[in-house]
Amino acid sequence: MNVSTTSLNNSFIEEDDMRLGYNHESIVNFLEKSSIKEWFSYAIETTDAKQLLDRFVVTLSGSFDLYLEQLLDLFTLSIMMMTYQRDNLLLMKERFMLIDVVSHLADSLDSEEIHYIASGLYENLVTGIGLERLERVLDMHAAIPALVESSSLGNDISVALLLTIMGQYTGKSIPLDNKETARKAFELAKLINWHQLANSGRQADMFMLVRTFSLIINCRSIREECPDWKDNLGAEIHKYFLQVRKAFQSTAAYGPFEMMIERFIAYCVVRGATTTPQLCNYKISEIAITDSQ
Template sequence: MDISVSSLNTSTLEEDEVRLGYTHDDIKSFLYKSSIGWWFPFVDETKATKRLLDQFMICLTTCAPKNLKELLDLFTLSIMMMTYQKDDSQLMKERLNFVETVSQLPFTLDTEGVQYIAIGLHKSLVDEALGKERLERVLDIHDAIPALVKSSKLGNDIAVALLLTIMGHYAKVPVELGSNNAQKAFALAKLVNWQELADSDRHADMFMLIRTFSLIINCRSSREECSEWKDLSAEIHKYFLQVRKAFDNSMVYGAFEMMVERFIAYCVVRGATATPHFCDFKICDDTNTNTTNAEA
């Protein structure tokens, strides 16, 4: 089964365009509409990234979510803060700590609860965005995935569920969460008409889906729960070798398309047979940058 895509043509992606992430107005607008806005009365007057993060962390020592809606809004805020004023690149440790702190709150969720959070995050952070805008919003989410995965079982479950939700929403099929996540991700990938995406210059959508898929299969928990990973990885390897050829007859081929091809080759085709390491990243106490060990 192939799905037809209705996203915008995104063939023109300038190399010098930089995603600036979320702005102060974005954070204020979200909190005004949220269930937790009253926790943070200082937001109107506070713009500096470090000061905001420090005050959010202080508030979490006295406030705790009492229901799923408040927990969802906290996760949304923590993910937004990963790319808030993104040009301020010296605060990665603080950003990651905020995501980890939210993920480690004493809240237990069943599968339905995890699905509620994943669907809610997608609606808040991606919703019906198309083309390049959708790619940028999904990449903002991707920035938070390693911290979520490393933080706790709840954070890991929400991270994988959110990634699957991104793929399922694009494919317009419901995703049953809970187990067999690598198999489910591959089944969703096979619904995509990759050649149509390449031929119609929807290369931003192509990269969004491939990168999301790569994060799922390179998550240690996704592989450990898959008893037939060796066979599945061979199928993924073979399938994406063909996907990589989608640009062979494309009328548009530039730096972005070359990057997509290389990503498929190193992070999916080779990555499917490598040991996953991205979950092993650490927040170092003596540096302001996060490190990830990714082996292709």
């Protein structure tokens, strides 16, 4: 699964204005209830994002025998740190490095274990409804580039997590077997009444779902694993979301947020379904090497 960090972070201003990220209290509260609280006792007195990120990486640089619950809590922590003090734009290397380290703590997981991690991440990080839920899902989305570039495990978890977001909303469970991921996501998308979301004041849910779907279909490896992408599925998605884009035509409320959703569908889903995704040209572990030279 290859994606462009630039393309995934190239979001609209309106979206960024919503996102507050995590603060020191939320990090400490999570750790206090976690299975890894004894490893990071210094977090209580350390508020600076760079210091925390650096110390987390150092702590995790040794050899560990991990329980699955501990691995889940480490992935949760690393995702939270992606938007901790998010106004500090100079810490992307450190944020990516933490996820990279966590993703390499286990060589691989079976499908049931990946399902456990993905479902646990959703339960740990997604709260509320409407705008609150959208904000938390966008915080999770911020970690997707780092996850997919870190390792095959990080990649598998990112795919499972995106499908879990859609599955939780539609109430339909899907097998996480890395087969026909784009087709599975599209089947979930077709279960959603997009016009009802647009006309019932649930635009936040609409954007949460359409952005999650966009991240899935704009990954090259997901398309490559789908035999009929070029001949059929890409065109199906293109045609279907042309209609979804018209969901606001009959609604009385149409403002900047609705315009942003419509533009996102047009550019990232309708157009994205028939264009080639951009690729990352580096591995996260190479960033530190480059910086040290």
